[in-house]
Amino acid sequence: MTVNDWNAIAASYAQIECDTRRQFLFPALLAALPAVSGGTVLDFGCGCGDLVIPLAKRFHRVIAHDPAPRMLERARRGWDESHCPGAVEFLVDTRDIPDAEVDVGLASLVFQTIEEPDRILAALEEIARILRPDAPLLIAMSHPCFQFETIAASRYGDNGSPIAVTLGELRFLDYHRPLSAWVALFATAGWVIRGLSEVYDEPSYYRNRGLQPSRFAGKLPLFLVVEMKIGQSVHRDEEQSK
Numbered sequence: 728m729t730v731n732d733w734n735a736i737a738a739s740y741a742q743i744e745c746d747t748r749r750q751f752l753f754p755a756l757l758a759a760l761p762a763v764s765g766g767t768v769l770d771f772g773c774g775c776g777d778l779v780i781p782l783a784k785r786f787h788r789v790i791a792h793d794p795a796p797r798m799l800e801r802a803r804r805g806w807d808e809s810h811c812p813g814a815v816e817f818l819v820d821t822r823d824i825p826d827a828e829v830d831v832g833l834a835s836l837v838f839q840t841i842e843e844p845d846r847i848l849a850a851l852e853e854i855a856r857i858l859r860p861d862a863p864l865l866i867a868m869s870h871p872c873f874q875f876e877t878i879a880a881s882r883y884g885d886n887g888s889p890i891a892v893t894l895g896e897l898r899f900l901d902y903h904r905p906l907s908a909w910v911a912l913f914a915t916a917g918w919v920i921r922g923l924s925e926v927y928d929e930p931s932y933y934r935n936r937g938l939q940p941s942r943f944a945g946k947l948p949l950f951l952v953v954e955m956k957i958g959q960s961v962h963r964d965e966e967q968s969k
């Protein structure tokens with residue numbers, strides 16, 4: 728998926744109807760954020776800005792970044808129309824952010840949309856530059872083991888297989904990687920995993936919308952949230968505990 732691809736679907740992405748992100752993932756992601764309030768949070772690949780308002784209620788400053796200007800425009804419009812007080816900056820290019828500027832980072836459903844491992848690594852390294860050394864980063868992804876039944880059952884080990892995602896009228900591509908490939912990418916970019924959480928849906932959510940839930944609804948997790956820190960801080964923690 729290129730910037731142009733995301734620009735082209737920005738309007739329909741903002742209007743997803745049966746939206747398991749909003750119902751299940753975003754509340755879980757917000758609950759997984761550190762309890763501290765204040766400081767600066769980065770929403771990397773913020774898309775249409777669903778998390779901007781809740782983040783602005785928790786942090787002094789929100790940096791909402793997305794390389795696709797039309798996605799970012801949607802985020803900015805949503806923020807303007809909310810009339811919430813708070814400091815939000817909308818950035819197409821993270822290179823404008825100074826080193827170690829950010830206290831908490833999150834990236835929701837971003838990395839699975841990037842085809843090339845080198846671009847994933849570049850993005851993870853850029854986030855490491857922007858976050859202060861001991862800052863947490865939360866990454867949310869469609870659960871690589873369970874979200875896409877056909878992939879999990881038939882070619883789980885494929886690294887980088889495209890997956891056609893269809894949400895109502897909206898169509899785009901994700902790229903499947905097994906857990907081992909994700910962990911290797913995170914480690915190569917210098918990140919250390921501190922925690923995992925798995926996010927489930929509920930069959931009633933679909934039934935209430937006149938839809939048939941999948942046979943796995945509520946039984947297998949839809950999303951995986953990975954909490955990481957930059958590796959150096961692990962060594963520092965170890966030194967301190969000696």
Ligand SMILES: C[S@@+](CC[C@H](N)C(=O)[O-])C[C@H]1O[C@@H](n2cnc3c(N)ncnc32)[C@H](O)[C@@H]1O
Pocket residue numbers: 730733748771772773774775776777792793794795798834835836837840841846850
């Ligand atoms: C599936 S959307 C997710 C948007 C939002 N974070 C959410 O959870 O709804 C993926 C977003 O990642 C952005 N994106 C794609 N490649 C990126 C990259 N290399 N760095 C940052 N964002 C990227 C796209 O422009 C798009 O807005």
